[in-house]
Amino acid sequence: MTPGGSSPDPQHRQLSEAQRRAVSELLRVSPVADDLARRFEAAGFTLALVGGSVRDALLGRLGNDLDFTTDAxxxxxxxxxxxxxxxxWEVGIAFGTVGCRKTAGGGADAQDFLIExxxxxxxSYDRTSRKPEVSYGDTIEEDLVRRDFTVNAMAVALPAKQFIDPHGGLEDLAARVLRTPGTPEQSFDDDPLxxxxxAxxxxxxxxxxxPEVQTAMTDMAERIEIVSAERVRDELNKLLLSAHPRAGLKLLVETGLAAHVLPELPKLRLERDEHHRHKDVYEHSxxxxxxxxxLEQxxxxxxxxxxxxxxxxxxxxTRRFEKxxxxxxxxxxxxxxxxTKARMAKLKYPNDLIKDVSRLVELHLRFHGYGTGEWTDSAVRRYVRDAGPLLDRLHKLTRSDCTTRNKRKAGALQRAYDGLEDRIEVLQEQEELDAIRPDLDGNEIMKLLGIAPGPAVGQAYKHLLELRLEHGPMEHEAAVAALREWWAVQEQS
Known part of the structure; x- marks a missing residue:
């Protein structure tokens, strides 16, 4: 309590709590940070913990990745x-950054610190270039003013533990607001990313x-196009992998940034019918x-x-208004x-990831294609075969794609999918569905038919695979008979 019996200001209380968290976090990393700082000091230079590391220390979430700044x-x-x-490692040395790894402690208490x-x-960016132009400064104040946001423009000088906050980052952290050290227009012009x-x-x-930051983002959204696809992709990934990506995605859409980096997203803002009765596809997504x-585990x-x-x-x-x-x-x-393939390729995603994501998009309606009737064993086998190693993700995506407020309908869909998963489990135990293949392999097909490698072997293999999917495993003799019967028809045609 303050004198006179009044309660302390809530923001001041938050700042005090943040400072206590920071002290605790900094004490944990001090053996490494202070040791490094003393080496810089002995060489005639200064060293300070900076940016996201200070912010995270104040939030009580500092990890073992530490960012420092120096006049060296x-x-x-x-x-x-x-x-x-x-x-x-010297990967970022062209931009003034040196990285290293340091192990502190020993035995079970050993910790690896990744340091930059x-x-x-x-x-800053030249308006015709995708690469930043780097120039070095002489003071930490020069360095902090070029940081992206005030909450990332704080530093702790080491080993003295002097807190440096020329732009009110601590207050903005307590208020949970993003502002820029200088004008947002200058900050975003320096680096549009x-x-x-x-977001x-x-x-x-x-x-x-x-508000002034969001206004600048809206006014300057087109400027993002000067940034390389790889940097945009990496930032988008960090957003998507965050705890609450909806807030960031909505900000990208509302400011117009999404129209330049992921234009398919704002285009989903359409009603499902001309009477505006239903939620749009954007909110659904x-x-x-x-x-x-x-559902992630x-x-x-x-x-x-x-x-x-x-x-x-x-x-x-594909939207069409029917009669x-x-x-x-x-x-x-x-x-x-x-x-999906086209957009992810433009953003320079790895080919394997593009293949998996686009395949899930292609398959996300497969469950509904079978209606509400009983799934046949053949349908279950084809579902598992088509999903392949993506089956678990397809389960999650299909379940997630139910956003109806009709509890009866939602419950029916969930029960239907529960039933499908139960059927898959039973058949997997019986037939090893994860590795569905014909009952005869290519070598056996060539030996039985007396043919050399060629298109006919592939056609025979495909025929046997269809039989396997339709009827399940066959005894060897039955598979041989089915193959010879098919081949007899081929020779006659």
Missing amino acids: RPEDVLRIVRPWADAV VTTYRSE RMMRA RFAAQLGFEVA LTVLEQAIA QGPDLTLRLAALLHDIGKPR DGRVSFHHHEVVGAKM
């Missing part, structure tokens, strides 16, 4: 850290974006994403999250799969 030039940093670190030391710098970082921090940290996240799954977000992107292109007033989206899953 990169070649001096290398000279200092090489005898000290267990491993050193960056020379005081300022960077910061506009996407604002990412909104998703990761649950922070609000200050965000809900499916959230429901898919709730082993941490964030980028493949599943991308598929959930993009599963309906083919709807705008009876209904709206149809025939084959939107096939169109959507092609669109």
Whole structure:
């Protein structure tokens, strides 16, 4: 309580709690951080914990990835850290950053710290270039003013533990608001990717974006096109893998940034019929994403999250108003799969990820294609075969794709899918569905038919596979007889 019996100001109480958390976090990393700082001090340089590391310390979530800033030039940093670190890398040295790994403690208490030391710098984009121009500064104040947001523009000078906060980052952290150290226009002009970082921090940290920052993002959205696809992709991934990606995605759409980096998303903002009676596909997709996240069991799954977000992107292109007033989206899953491949390729995603996400988009309606009737063994086998290693993700995506408020309908869909999963489990035990293949392999086919490798072997294999899917495993003699019967027909035609 304060004098006079009044309660302390809530914001001041939050700041005090943040400071206590920071002290606890900094004490944990001090043996490594202070040791490194003393080495810089002995060499005539300064060192400070900076940016996200200070922010996370104040939030009580500092990990073992530590960011430092220094007045030492990169070649001096290398000279200092090489005898000290267990491993050193120079991947970012062109941008003034030296990375290293240091193991502290021993035995069960050993911890690996991943450290980045960056020379005081300022960077900006030429309007015709995708690469930042880097210049070094001489003071930490110069360095902090070029940081993206005030909550990332705080530092702790080491080993003295002096807190440096020239732009009110601590107050903004307590208020959970994102502001820029200078004007947002200057900040985003220096590095347009910061506009996407604002959306990412909104998703990761649950922070609000200050009105003037959101206005600048809207006015300058087109500027994001100067940033390389790889950097945009990486920032989008961080947003999608955050705890609450909806907030970040909505900010991208509302500011117009999504129209430049993921234009298929804002295009989903269409009503499902001309009478405006139903939720739009955009809101549905965000809900499916959230429901898919709730089904994750082993941490964030980028493949599943991308598929959930993009599963309906083919709807705008396939929307048709039927004569009876209904709206149809025939084959939107096939169109959507092609669109997913194209967009992910433009964002430079790995081919394997593109293949998996687009396949899930293509398959997301397969469950509904069988109607509400009893699944035959053949249908179950084909479902499992088509999903392949994506079966578990397809289960999650299909379950997530139910956003109806009609509890009876939602319950019926869930029971139907429960039934399908039970059928899959039973058949897997009986038939090893995960490795469905014909009862005769290619070598046996060639030997039995007396033919050499060629198209006929593939055709025979495909025929036997269809029999396997339709009827289940066959005895060897039955498979041989079926093969000879098929071959007799081929020879006659």
